[in-house]
Amino acid sequence: MGVLPNQMLHSTVQRRTGAFAALLAVFLVFFMLGSLIWTPPVQAEDELNCVLCHKFRGLSRIDENGRFRLFYINENLFNKGPHKRIMCMDCHRDIKKIPHDPAEKVNCTVECHLTEPSGGQNFTHAPVKKVLDDSVHSKYDKDGNLKDYPEDYPGCKDCHEQPLYRPLSFFKGESAGISKRGLSRCKTCHQTGDFAEDFYSHVTSRLQKTRESREIVEICAKCHSDPGIQKRHGLHDAVSTYKDTFHGKSVTFGSNETADCVDCHIVYGESVHSIESHTEPTASTHKNNVAATCRNEECHSKAGEMIASYEVHTDYNDAERNPMQYYMLKFFQGLMAAVLYFFVVIIFLELLRRLFPNFCFIKEKPTDATSVLKESSSEKGA
Amino acid sequence: MSDNRYPRINYRNGKRFFFRFSLLQRIQHIVLFTSVITLGLTGFPQRFYNEAWAEPLFTFMGGVDVAPIIHRTAGSVLVFLFFFHTGYWMYLFYRNRLKPLIAEKNLGPGTFFKAFMSMEMMPNGKDGRDIVQMFKYLLYLSPNPPKYDRICWKEKFDYFAPYWGIPVLGPAGLALWFRDEFTQVFPGWLLNAFYIMHTDEALLAGLFLFFVHWYNVHYAPEKFPLGTVFLTGYLSEADMIHEHYAEYVEAMTEGGLEHEIKPQGHH
Numbered sequence: 001m002g003v004l005p006n007q008m009l010h011s012t013v014q015r016r017t018g019a020f021a022a023l024l025a026v027f028l029v030f031f032m033l034g035s036l037i038w039t040p041p042v043q044a045e046d047e048l049n050c051v052l053c054h055k056f057r058g059l060s061r062i063d064e065n066g067r068f069r070l071f072y073i074n075e076n077l078f079n080k081g082p083h084k085r086i087m088c089m090d091c092h093r094d095i096k097k098i099p100h101d102p103a104e105k106v107n108c109t110v111e112c113h114l115t116e117p118s119g120g121q122n123f124t125h126a127p128v129k130k131v132l133d134d135s136v137h138s139k140y141d142k143d144g145n146l147k148d149y150p151e152d153y154p155g156c157k158d159c160h161e162q163p164l165y166r167p168l169s170f171f172k173g174e175s176a177g178i179s180k181r182g183l184s185r186c187k188t189c190h191q192t193g194d195f196a197e198d199f200y201s202h203v204t205s206r207l208q209k210t211r212e213s214r215e216i217v218e219i220c221a222k223c224h225s226d227p228g229i230q231k232r233h234g235l236h237d238a239v240s241t242y243k244d245t246f247h248g249k250s251v252t253f254g255s256n257e258t259a260d261c262v263d264c265h266i267v268y269g270e271s272v273h274s275i276e277s278h279t280e281p282t283a284s285t286h287k288n289n290v291a292a293t294c295r296n297e298e299c300h301s302k303a304g305e306m307i308a309s310y311e312v313h314t315d316y317n318d319a320e321r322n323p324m325q326y327y328m329l330k331f332f333q334g335l336m337a338a339v340l341y342f343f344v345v346i347i348f349l350e351l352l353r354r355l356f357p358n359f360c361f362i363k364e365k366p367t368d369a370t371s372v373l374k375e376s377s378s379e380k381g382a
Numbered sequence: 383m384s385d386n387r388y389p390r391i392n393y394r395n396g397k398r399f400f401f402r403f404s405l406l407q408r409i410q411h412i413v414l415f416t417s418v419i420t421l422g423l424t425g426f427p428q429r430f431y432n433e434a435w436a437e438p439l440f441t442f443m444g445g446v447d448v449a450p451i452i453h454r455t456a457g458s459v460l461v462f463l464f465f466f467h468t469g470y471w472m473y474l475f476y477r478n479r480l481k482p483l484i485a486e487k488n489l490g491p492g493t494f495f496k497a498f499m500s501m502e503m504m505p506n507g508k509d510g511r512d513i514v515q516m517f518k519y520l521l522y523l524s525p526n527p528p529k530y531d532r533i534c535w536k537e538k539f540d541y542f543a544p545y546w547g548i549p550v551l552g553p554a555g556l557a558l559w560f561r562d563e564f565t566q567v568f569p570g571w572l573l574n575a576f577y578i579m580h581t582d583e584a585l586l587a588g589l590f591l592f593f594v595h596w597y598n599v600h601y602a603p604e605k606f607p608l609g610t611v612f613l614t615g616y617l618s619e620a621d622m623i624h625e626h627y628a629e630y631v632e633a634m635t636e637g638g639l640e641h642e643i644k645p646q647g648h649h
Contacts, residue, residue: 243432246428246558249428250446252437253427253431253440253445258446300562300565302562303561303562303563303565304562304565305565306566306568306569307561307565307570309570310565310571310573310574311570311571311574322574324574324575325574325578328575328578328579328582332578332579332586333582335586336589340586340590340593340594343593343594344594349520353519354603358525359522360523361522362524364526366525366526367526367529367646369627369631372529372632373635
């Protein structure tokens with residue numbers, strides 16, 4: 001503060017500042033007390049209080065392979081997620097004592113203590129695993145033999161990984177399909193506990209896409225853009241060629257209504273885990289099924305059978321695979337180079353000519369207006 | 383050429399201006415460049431989706447929900463202009479060249495062809511001689527710049543560029559727009575071909591307009607930052623001497639101003 005000339009004013013200001021500080025202190029104490037008394041309700045089934053340690057954001061270590069491992073659990077995220085009613089040790093079964101040793105990887109196909117309401121049995125993700133094992137992404141071939149480079153094939157957590165494995169609300173700013181008005185219809189009868197909330201969000205979150213199309217493409221790109229994996233498995237770059245299509249462009253610009261990878265690579269109405277190779281007769285991308293895949297009721301329903309010959313994954317640099325596209329592109333590139341170079345050279349020469357307007361290598365008599373009149377009259381005469 | 387509404391030489395503030403384009407032609411040009419710029423702003427972000435500027439520009443132009451509608455509307459306007467302009471020159475051709483021939487009872491295949499080729503936008507022998515003279519001048523092999531007529535070869539190239547571009551871009555764009563209906567009749571791989579036609583021809587047009595056409599009319603040192611003939615329809619005497627010396631001499635002679643004709647030399 002600057003020096004104040006008036007002593008009276010100075011003391012008044014001092015008194016006021018003191019009063020303000022006291023008031024602020026009272027408020028602060030109230031806030032601090034409030035935070036001591038009121039803690040956010042913990043909704044997760046955390047009987048062993050695992051978050052006592054795992055709530056710390058820095059809880060991490062460098063593992064034996066030198067990889068950074070973060071063990072922080074965002075309670076807020078977890079409580080909105082699909083596993084909120086599952087106890088930690090339902091999945092982390094090797095943990096018997098606390099504090100615990102490094103935990104093993106979670107097996108998603110174990111039966112947890114949650115009851116699956118349709119059949120009354122314990123819930124498990126094993127049926128999904130079975131679908132995945134029958135798909136092109138299985139580590140085993142049809143005869144049950146391990147494929148080459150089995151470590152390249154994805155398990156559950158290669159796609160369903162934090163921070164991807166999260167409820168819709170996290171990235172769309174929506175509360176996973178929960179509408180108070182909708183819930184009120186359930187709660188009249190289903191009054192006990194959080195049953196109505198849980199089942200309502202369980203159902204409604206499955207009625208819409210939980211991931212943006214852009215994210216789906218990124219998940220597939222984790223492996224399918226990897227040059228090593230492409231080379232080992234004889235794959236073309238499916239991701240960059242997809243991104244070159246109008247589907248890919250719309251998705252890049254945030255559309256969720258355009259086809260992403262799984263929309264075409266699963267049979268319409270089947271599980272997203274059932275992707276098959278295009279060589280399988282039952283695959284959505286098999287040459288006999290492509291038309292049906294494109295023409296499903298949500299996409300190109302008005303298209304003709306001949307839409308099947310549209311090449312989605314065009315590699316413009318591959319003359320053998322896409323000769324028409326390759327040579328058309330070369331034609332237009334040649335045309336563009338010819339036209340632009342021709343005119344840019346003229347512009348360059350024009351600017352250069354302005355530097356020495358009166359200089360000329362060849363001594364020639366400058367022509368004047370009379371030559372124009374002569375030329376035009378001779379042309380008109382002809 | 384010019385009727386009474388547009389005197390060949392006009393005076394503003396004591397300066398001489400030369401007629402170039404009628405109001406209807408200027409309006410056609412405004413519709414042309416407005417739709418082409420709109421098409422570019424909504425189209426190129428899709429072509430260059432990977433570039434940092436693509437998404438912000440595309441979002442500014444309305445994003446995935448709106449930009450394609452703007453793009454298709456602008457494309458429809460451009461195709462409409464194409465047909466309108468074709469009707470326009472056909473009408474002028476009939477009024478100015480066929481009607482006199484019919485009146486003379488002199489209309490035959492030969493005279494029709496000659497009349498057709500004598501339209502001012504048609505390339506002719508003088509254009510070839512002008513190009514040769516231009517290179518001689520630019521390479522310091524002649525002191526004489528080419529003496530261009532009313533329409534020089536560069537302007538004819540500019541004019542025929544949309545006449546090649548729109549038939550390439552328009553049908554391809556239409557097929558991609560109505561892709562479902564298209565595949566009822568044509569094979570899907572044609573859409574692959576149309577996609578390349580559409581996007582690469584558009585890039586050629588965009589680059590040509592931005593670098594070459596805009597250099598000729600806006601960027602060139604004596605024009606920068608803006609050539610105004612596309613708004614006023616009239617060109618200043620200095621620009622006229624610089625760009626259309628043959629037309630300048632003719633207009634001055636026609637107006638009885640032979641004694642005031644300035645030399646083409648550097649000014």
